[in-house]
Amino acid sequence: MMGMLLQYDFMRKAFIVGILLAVIIPCIGMIVVLRRLSMTGDALSHTSLAGVALGLILGINPVLGASVTCIIAAFGIEFIRKRFPKYSEISIAVVMSAGVGLAGVLSGFVSNASNFNSFLFGSIVAITDFELLLVVGISLLVIIVFLMLYKELMYMAFDEGAAQLSGVPVRSINTLFTILTALTVSVASRTVGALIISSLMVIPVTCGMQFGKSYKQTLVYSIIFAVIFTITGLTLSYYKGLKPGGTIVLTGVIFLLFTFLIKGNKFKKGN
Known part of the structure; x- marks a missing residue:
C-alpha cells in the first residue's frame, strides 16, 4: 500500500512535509501546553x-x-501576556480577534478566492518545491534550537520565574521560541x-501525557503519535478522497x- 503511494511525486512530498511537521509541532506544542497557552496555535494560525x-x-x-504576520502576532501575544500575567488567555483572544478581523477585510481584495481558501484546511498534497525547502529549513532550525535549549525550555515551561532566578536567559529564549512558534505555525498552516x-x-x-511518566517520555510519545497520525491520515485521505489535514x-x-x-x-478496575 505504501509503495503505491510513494510512486507519486506529490505524495512523496506530502509524506516528507507531514513527517517533518509531525516532529517539530509537538516540540513547540509541549512548551505551549505546559505554559497554559494551548490556544496560541489557534490565534497564530488565524492571524496567518x-x-x-x-x-x-x-x-x-x-x-x-x-510568516511575517505570525511573528508579529506571536510577539503581540507575549507583550499582552506580560501586561496581564494572571490572565494570559486574554492575549490570545485579543490577537486572534485582530487577526481574524484583518483577514476578513483583506480577503475581500483577493482576486483568486480559491487560492486563499486552500489555506483554511491546507493543501499538503499540492505544495511547491519552494514550500518543501521552506519546511525542511524551518524543521532543521526548530530541531537544532530545541536540542540546544532543551533544559532551558523545560525549566521555563514549568516555572518561568524559577528559571530566571536560576540564571536562564528567559527573555532571549522567549524571543527565540516566539519566532520559532510563528514560523512553525505559518508553514503548517499552508x-x-x-x-x-x-x-x-x-x-x-x-x-x-496519557502514557509518558516524565517530560522526556511525554515528548517522545507525542512525536511518535504525531507521526502515526500523519501517516495514517495521509494514507486514508488518498484512498478515501478526504482532506488530508482534517x-x-x-x-x-x-x-x-x-x-x-x-x-x-x-x-475503574483499579478501584
Missing part, C-alpha cells in the same frame, strides 16, 4: 490568514506573508490548514478518545 491574503494581494508567496493547526499542537501532546486531526482525536476509554476502564 491575514498574511496569506496580504501576500496574494501584493503578489508575493503567501507563506512568506503568513500544509495542514490554518483552522486545524492548533489541534496538531495539542492532540499529540495530550495523547503523550483526516490527520480526526485520526488523532479518535485515538485520544479511545485512550480515554482505555484509561478510564483501567482506573
Whole structure:
C-alpha cells in the first residue's frame, strides 16, 4: 500500500512535509501546553490568514506573508501576556480577534478566492518545491534550537520565574521560541490548514501525557503519535478522497478518545 503511494511525486512530498511537521509541532506544542497557552496555535494560525491574503494581494508567496504576520502576532501575544500575567488567555483572544478581523477585510481584495481558501484546511498534497525547502529549513532550525535549549525550555515551561532566578536567559529564549512558534505555525498552516493547526499542537501532546511518566517520555510519545497520525491520515485521505489535514486531526482525536476509554476502564478496575 505504501509503495503505491510513494510512486507519486506529490505524495512523496506530502509524506516528507507531514513527517517533518509531525516532529517539530509537538516540540513547540509541549512548551505551549505546559505554559497554559494551548490556544496560541489557534490565534497564530488565524492571524496567518491575514498574511496569506496580504501576500496574494501584493503578489508575493503567501507563506512568506503568513510568516511575517505570525511573528508579529506571536510577539503581540507575549507583550499582552506580560501586561496581564494572571490572565494570559486574554492575549490570545485579543490577537486572534485582530487577526481574524484583518483577514476578513483583506480577503475581500483577493482576486483568486480559491487560492486563499486552500489555506483554511491546507493543501499538503499540492505544495511547491519552494514550500518543501521552506519546511525542511524551518524543521532543521526548530530541531537544532530545541536540542540546544532543551533544559532551558523545560525549566521555563514549568516555572518561568524559577528559571530566571536560576540564571536562564528567559527573555532571549522567549524571543527565540516566539519566532520559532510563528514560523512553525505559518508553514503548517499552508500544509495542514490554518483552522486545524492548533489541534496538531495539542492532540499529540495530550495523547503523550496519557502514557509518558516524565517530560522526556511525554515528548517522545507525542512525536511518535504525531507521526502515526500523519501517516495514517495521509494514507486514508488518498484512498478515501478526504482532506488530508482534517483526516490527520480526526485520526488523532479518535485515538485520544479511545485512550480515554482505555484509561478510564483501567482506573475503574483499579478501584
